[in-house]
Amino acid sequence: MTIPHPALYAAAERFGTPLYVYDAAELDAALSRVRAAFGEARVFYAMKANPNLTLLGRLRAAGVGFECVSAGELARAEHVGARGEDVLVNGPAKSAQEYAAGARLGATFIVDRAEEPGLLPPRSRALVRVNPALAVSTHDHLATGAAGSKFGVTLDQAPEVLRALREAGHDARGLHVHIGSAIRDAADFSAAFARLAELHPHTGDLEVLDVGGGWGVDADLPGIAREAQAAASVFGARLWVEPGRYLVARAGTLLTRVVGTKQTGRPFVLTDAGMTELLRPMLYGAQHPVTALWGGGEVTRWDVAGPACESGDLLARDVPLPGPTPGDLLAIGEAGAYGASMSSSYLTRSRPAEALWDGTGWTLIRRRETPQDVWAAEVTPA
Structure with missing residues (x-):
């Protein structure tokens, strides 16, 4: 600051x-660091980190989309003018209200469990969240990619969930992974991206690989970005990222x-x-x-x-x-x-x-x- x-x-x-x-210059600088590291990757701000409307408006004006985990966050995204492919709907237990709000905005849904293809609104865009079952260098409450966490589907389930989405008439764009927050060791990300890449023989090429966020504020972003881009290239996919804490x-x-x-x-x-x-x-x-x-x-x-x-x-x-x-x-x-x-x-x-x-x-x-x-x-x- x-x-x-x-x-x-x-x-x-x-x-x-x-x-x-809040320091506007530091907010702008953090976004610049993300874009410098990840190049053409699409950036979605994880709104849960700080949902103040003025900060959201500033990020929106800079071309950032939003990852939302509640009907209230979706309402905030809409309030600052985000719609369609600029909105992601995440969460392990989405409500009927959240499905409806996401559909009205034309958002992309992040599928978190095997039953969810049958719950999505008709003809939804979707990514499948994969749990890579890794122990990572953060507090247990922040480790969302651990085998015992409530998030995502297993590596074995992911190809079948992609197929189920397509059979239900949805647009299955690709895969999503987010292993936690305030992660200190870049090797944790490398391990997660490598496990996702192992799925390619079972999924074929994909349109999108969303590698989430969770980088510590002192993280080696260029190094993490190189690993993420390499994983995306395995699938022939575009890279998406979801920084939250890192930005604000x-x-x-x-x-x-x-x-x-x-x-x-x-x-x-x-x-x-x-x-x-x-x-x-x-x-x-x-x-x-x-x-x-x-x-x-x-x-x-x-x-x-x-x-x-x-x-x-x-x-x-x-x-x-x-x-x-x-x-x-x-x-x-x-x-x-x-x-x-x-x-x-x-x-x-x-x-x-x-x-x-x-x-x-x-x-x-x-x-x-x-x-x-x-x-x-x-x-x-x-």
């Missing part, structure tokens, strides 16, 4: 904290103020943001960089803890900080993905505002909720 510290202070003063801020993680920062400090068995700095604003540390053991936006004082190590009455409400452990005092501002990095999108109103906490930095100034792209917003959908009996 390249937003200068004075601008971050200005945002915190103007919009309050906790606050999600480093573009986003969570700003939070210090509420106070305390010492129990460990030293804690208490902040006004916590698990309701950034769930990943509690859910996945994710480690986010933490930067103190103040100077001075002896540097000692602190656990950064939020306000929820939950022992797991920790944003980071053993963070070196220079003498935190109430009101000081912390920047939690790599929060552009699965920060706002996983935020919650647990404890009737109001979800934070979101703001976009364009290099010269701030634009509010989501206002802070009020308590009334949180309970607006509740029905009080007369």
Whole structure:
């Protein structure tokens, strides 16, 4: 993130904290890195990473399509003008509403189980998601290509599912694989692509090979891209990719103020943001960089803890900080993905505002909720 510290202070003063801020330049740069690595591959943004409409509109204007996993995400895609081959419908348990919405938009469906050819709307475009049954270098909850995960069909099932799609009158475009998120080792992708290539004798040439996303923010994209392109060439297929976290993680920062400090068995700095604003540390053991936006004082190590009455409400452990005092501002990095999108109103906490930095100034792209917003959908009996 390249937003200068004075601008971050200005945002915190103007919009309050906790606050999600996004750097437009970093979002654009991440997309440029993907396109430089993958060349002519078609890019679909995995919307679950961050569905803010302003960010979606920016990606849409750059020619990016969307991978959607719910009726709500499909509605967002339609709202920013995406239709037809610019929309993918994914998920292991699609509802009738989601099939109908996808059909109305003319989307491509990613088939996740053997029964699904009989559930698709008539004459659908489809890809078959294959589970390569690999152990990969990420948290178990993020490993979607493991043998025990709920995603995809087996390698043995994939050719038959392609045949079933064609026999049902659908346009079976090709294969799809996504082995997880925040994957650190490029060899995991090489292994997955190699297993897909083994299917060629049983499938013949295909129109599309969709290799998903899941690359860590420090991944060797050119190396991964070479492996993906080699796999696509085996099938004579066009390459599709679905980055989510890679595009938006480093573009986003969570700003939070210090509420106070305390010492129990460990030293804690208490902040006004916590698990309701950034769930990943509690859910996945994710480690986010933490930067103190103040100077001075002896540097000692602190656990950064939020306000929820939950022992797991920790944003980071053993963070070196220079003498935190109430009101000081912390920047939690790599929060552009699965920060706002996983935020919650647990404890009737109001979800934070979101703001976009364009290099010269701030634009509010989501206002802070009020308590009334949180309970607006509740029905009080007369």
